[in-house]
Amino acid sequence: MATIATNIIRHALAPLKFAAFRRAAKIKLDEHRDAKVMVAVCLSPDKMDICRHICGDDTMIDLSKLTYERFRARPEYIQDWLHSLTSNIRDVGFLTVGRRDRALLGLDLNTLGNPVTRFEVCLLPNLFKNSPRPFIGYMKDHIGPYFDGSGNTELESALNDLSPGWWHEDPIAVDFLEDYKKSRIQKYLPIDYGKVTTSLRETDIVVLGQCTGDQALVYTDGVAKTNFDLVSRVIEDYSCKKRRIFYRAHPRNPKNTEEIAQLAARHPRDLTILEPTVPFLDLIERRPTVATMTSGAALEAAIRGCPVVTYATSFFSNWGFTEDALHCTRRTTTLSVEDVFLYVYTKYSTYMNPYGDGSITALEALRGFLNDSKSP
Numbered sequence: 001m002a003t004i005a006t007n008i009i010r011h012a013l014a015p016l017k018f019a020a021f022r023r024a025a026k027i028k029l030d031e032h033r034d035a036k037v038m039v040a041v042c043l044s045p046d047k048m049d050i051c052r053h054i055c056g057d058d059t060m061i062d063l064s065k066l067t068y069e070r071f072r073a074r075p076e077y078i079q080d081w082l083h084s085l086t087s088n089i090r091d092v093g094f095l096t097v098g099r100r101d102r103a104l105l106g107l108d109l110n111t112l113g114n115p116v117t118r119f120e121v122c123l124l125p126n127l128f129k130n131s132p133r134p135f136i137g138y139m140k141d142h143i144g145p146y147f148d149g150s151g152n153t154e155l156e157s158a159l160n161d162l163s164p165g166w167w168h169e170d171p172i173a174v175d176f177l178e179d180y181k182k183s184r185i186q187k188y189l190p191i192d193y194g195k196v197t198t199s200l201r202e203t204d205i206v207v208l209g210q211c212t213g214d215q216a217l218v219y220t221d222g223v224a225k226t227n228f229d230l231v232s233r234v235i236e237d238y239s240c241k242k243r244r245i246f247y248r249a250h251p252r253n254p255k256n257t258e259e260i261a262q263l264a265a266r267h268p269r270d271l272t273i274l275e276p277t278v279p280f281l282d283l284i285e286r287r288p289t290v291a292t293m294t295s296g297a298a299l300e301a302a303i304r305g306c307p308v309v310t311y312a313t314s315f316f317s318n319w320g321f322t323e324d325a326l327h328c329t330r331r332t333t334t335l336s337v338e339d340v341f342l343y344v345y346t347k348y349s350t351y352m353n354p355y356g357d358g359s360i361t362a363l364e365a366l367r368g369f370l371n372d373s374k375s376p
Helices: 002-030 045-055 075-086 100-105 154-160 171-182 227-241 256-266 297-303 337-348 362-374
Strands: 036-041 059-063 091-097 116-121 137-141 205-208 245-248 272-274 289-292 308-310 349-352
Touching: 036 045, 036 075, 036 100, 045 059, 045 091, 045 116, 045 137, 045 349, 091 100, 137 154, 154 337, 171 297, 171 337, 171 362, 205 227, 227 245, 227 256, 227 289, 256 272, 289 297, 297 308, 297 337, 337 349, 337 362, 349 362
Parallel strands: 036 059, 036 091, 091 116, 205 245, 205 289, 245 272, 289 308
Antiparallel strands: 116 137, 137 349
């Protein structure tokens, strides 16, 4: 009963809270009408560190609390308010994570007519000892999120303009590739390490599950949009060729328990379930074929010698080194896995000093972690 009453009160107070929020935002923006302003929208607390690094000396106005459920169903109201709020600012842009403006507010910030910067966490983890930063770096794009294969992005344009083999003349890229391959670094290190109880072969297929509801699945094009779709397509394509098929769930998918149970029940003969905690690098040691929708882990597998099959348009598909169920006509340049991997890691990504202000290079980020992890 108390919970119901609390919800009623919270629902009734939402308009008053939002009105106070609007007034405070307007006062803050009016104070900076002649400055260069970045308006942060739909950011989670752990991403604010990245937001501040992107903004630099620009004034940042945080509107991340603009997520009241009462107003999510009224995107036109939010859109009109944001437009009127920023119309008197001389130089203003929006900053958000991926497609969270669509997911949380039901609107596209690009329709407001101001520049929009969309960022995501980079593919290297921050494992520096005692670093106060949640993440070591980020990937920002002024056209669309790097993962969104439904349309063009700055990353896609840059890769289309890239000269094949460019990295051979770039000392940082050459050294980064050598150090990366020698390491056991990966984006998602399991919290509890499992063991590979089955010896995988080159002829096997490892299906990489993803987080259910991941923006990279929701907003991109694909012939498979769920883990169930992906497994079904792989079984359809490869079981008749008598190739063993294994499923490795994403270690951070909150739906793993129910999805794994359903997959095991649906495909008792065609699919072997692996523990999500099994270190990914142990799985691909024998270089099996890796099947994915858009998982960046597949790019990690490709750079380590695994054939990769994609069932959705990811940032690394359709460049010539993957087998793709869905063709992307926008991608007209043939690139190697090294071309794409090294451009994403060393050129497109920005790395932050793990202990202070400023930026560091990709090689410094990689070597700093590797050296730090070896120290007592």
